[in-house]
Amino acid sequence: QVQLVQSGAEMKRPGASVKVSCKASGYTFNTYDINWVRQAPGQGLEWMGWMNPNNGNTRFAQKFKGRVTMTRDISISTAYMELSSLTSADTALYYCARGGFHHDSSGYSNLVGWFDPWGQGTLVTVSS
Amino acid sequence: EIVLTQSPGTLSLSPGETVTLSCRASQSVASSFLAWYQQNPGQAPRLLIYGASTRATGIPDRFSGGGSGTDFTLTINRLEPGDFAVYYCQHYDGSRPTFGGGTKLKIK
Numbered sequence: 316q317v318q319l320v321q322s323g324a325e326m327k328r329p330g331a332s333v334k335v336s337c338k339a340s341g342y343t344f345n346t347y348d349i350n351w352v353r354q355a356p357g358q359g360l361e362w363m364g365w366m367n368p369n370n371g372n373t374r375f376a377q378k379f380k381g382r383v384t385m386t387r388d389i390s391i392s393t394a395y396m397e398l399s400s401l402t403s404a405d406t407a408l409y410y411c412a413r414g415g416f417h418h419d420s421s422g423y424s425n426l427v428g429w430f431d432p433w434g435q436g437t438l439v440t441v442s443s
Numbered sequence: 444e445i446v447l448t449q450s451p452g453t454l455s456l457s458p459g460e461t462v463t464l465s466c467r468a469s470q471s472v473a474s475s476f477l478a479w480y481q482q483n484p485g486q487a488p489r490l491l492i493y494g495a496s497t498r499a500t501g502i503p504d505r506f507s508g509g510g511s512g513t514d515f516t517l518t519i520n521r522l523e524p525g526d527f528a529v530y531y532c533q534h535y536d537g538s539r540p541t542f543g544g545g546t547k548l549k550i551k
Binding site for chain 2 (some may be wrong): 365414426433
């Protein structure tokens with residue numbers, strides 16, 4: 316079945332960076348965008364950005380521009396999200412989710428306006 | 444930027460009851476770009492409804508979505524214990540995905 320499996324929990328000091336991985340299985344990795352969404356403790360869902368695994372193109376929420384990088388390794392069907400200059404406000408669960416755009420082999424991209432499935436989440440704790 | 448407002452923030456109901464959750468957009472949106480998710484405690488969100496009214500694979504028909512324009516609803520019939528969770532609506536038309544603030548269903 317289609318599945319996204321994320322890397323384990325991380326604990327970081329303020330000012331550090333964190334890199335979270337998201338391994339896809341059950342479908343052709345480069346045919347769907349990977350989105351990253353975070354959820355602070357007790358709070359709602361906040362979209363961070365998406366990456367097109369086909370060409371590496373990215374788009375980020377304004378709030379994270381300059382601090383977030385999204386990359387991929389197609390050979391192992393894995394997407395990565397790296398967030399730098401961490402503060403305590405970045406303590407959250409970070410989710411990857413498949414969706415946004417579907418890209419077919421002819422180069423045509425079709426909007427799939429929902430996210431399914433989601434990874435299990437990676438807890439990032441920022442504390443001194 | 445489209446803002447999604449969900450109401451109420453919290454609802455207390457009993458198993459077996461029926462509930463309708465609301466999601467209001469700050470401007471008219473295409474129904475095809477409106478989705479609903481369920482998030483149980485300690486779990487990732489799960490897609491319930493996409494295109495405003497189409498159930499995702501494996502979602503029971505107790506869940507139904509409707510609405511258009513600026514007002515969308517998620518109705519859950521005959522609430523079961525596993526339905527007491529947080530529900531989020533989401534809009535994504537290809538520009539920037541946005542989520543509503545969520546509605547929490549609690550057991551009365």
